[in-house]
Amino acid sequence: MSSTESLLEVVGLTIHYPGQETNAVDDVSFGIGEGEIVALVGESGSGKSTLARGVAGLLTDPAIDVTATALRFDGAPIKRNVGAVLPSRVPGVTMMFQDASTSLDVVWTVEEQLLAILRNTERISKKAARDRARTWLDRVGLADTDRVMGSRPYELSGGMRQRVMLALALAGSPRLLIADEPTSALDASLSRLSMQLLTSLSSELNTALLIVSHDIAMCTEFSDRTLVMYHGAIVDRGASATLAETVVHPYAQGLLACVPSFEHLDDDELPTLDSFMNGPKAQEAIS
Numbered sequence: 001m002s003s004t005e006s007l008l009e010v011v012g013l014t015i016h017y018p019g020q021e022t023n024a025v026d027d028v029s030f031g032i033g034e035g036e037i038v039a040l041v042g043e044s045g046s047g048k049s050t051l052a053r054g055v056a057g058l059l060t061d062p063a064i065d066v067t068a069t070a071l072r073f074d075g076a077p078i079k080r081n082v083g084a085v086l087p088s089r090v091p092g093v094t095m096m097f098q099d100a101s102t103s104l105d106v107v108w109t110v111e112e113q114l115l116a117i118l119r120n121t122e123r124i125s126k127k128a129a130r131d132r133a134r135t136w137l138d139r140v141g142l143a144d145t146d147r148v149m150g151s152r153p154y155e156l157s158g159g160m161r162q163r164v165m166l167a168l169a170l171a172g173s174p175r176l177l178i179a180d181e182p183t184s185a186l187d188a189s190l191s192r193l194s195m196q197l198l199t200s201l202s203s204e205l206n207t208a209l210l211i212v213s214h215d216i217a218m219c220t221e222f223s224d225r226t227l228v229m230y231h232g233a234i235v236d237r238g239a240s241a242t243l244a245e246t247v248v249h250p251y252a253q254g255l256l257a258c259v260p261s262f263e264h265l266d267d268d269e270l271p272t273l274d275s276f277m278n279g280p281k282a283q284e285a286i287s
């Protein structure tokens, strides 16, 4: 499959939660090619996580209304498993959640968690799985593998837990990894390192990546393409490297205008998204 063909195909996806006036995701269409890195950015409440969960087949609650003209992964329809206690896995798709402390099992050691995934993915002996687990920890930059393997998540630092989550996510050899706010629990310098690791390993493994984030500056730096979400819809999209020159929607322009830069250091007031969106130009364009 060439990178121009869609590994993930989403056409006209609409998601509505019961009791809500508006759709959380409203007629959204996009694709992701094999090995492509796509960022989905937007403010809190714009519908990013709902869209990500819809694509990963995790919205099993029958009260949530999910409709789409097409929702396919590798040509096969993504099943929702409506009403099931556990969502069924979309083969080849893994979702990594924002907070390592709630996503990792606190009772199991890192070794037990890695082995469970590795032996579930491939029929290999315990010894082979243990060797593979060590290699994964090494690949995500956790050099002290013996200690990490024997640790429970709460015995590791936040940055180490994040790396363990990445090892667990990639150990299942997904073709698409959806990372929901992968760095939001980390400080600024660890966030950058973590994003570098996530994107470089995904590229090396040719794993497509959907990064869900509110941080447009970081996302445009590390992704091939960016989708900008606002009030449930994708309002702008383009190549990340040139997004600043191509965006036309005022919200997307506002997000980019509010990225902190040294240029604004002497200004009396730094730009904010609210002030940008309440300005006459943005209001006129939206109405």
Ligand SMILES: Nc1ncnc2c1ncn2[C@@H]1O[C@H](COP(=O)(O)OP(=O)(O)OP(=O)(O)O)[C@@H](O)[C@H]1O
Pocket: 017, 018, 020, 024, 042, 043, 044, 045, 046, 047, 048, 049, 050, 051, 214
């Ligand atoms: N289980 C739910 N029931 C009802 N409404 C929900 C539910 N989950 C999310 N919503 C609503 O759907 C909208 C989109 O929420 P969503 O969490 O997808 O946005 P988001 O962009 O991912 O925000 P954040 O970055 O804060 O996670 C919001 O208005 C939210 O309140």
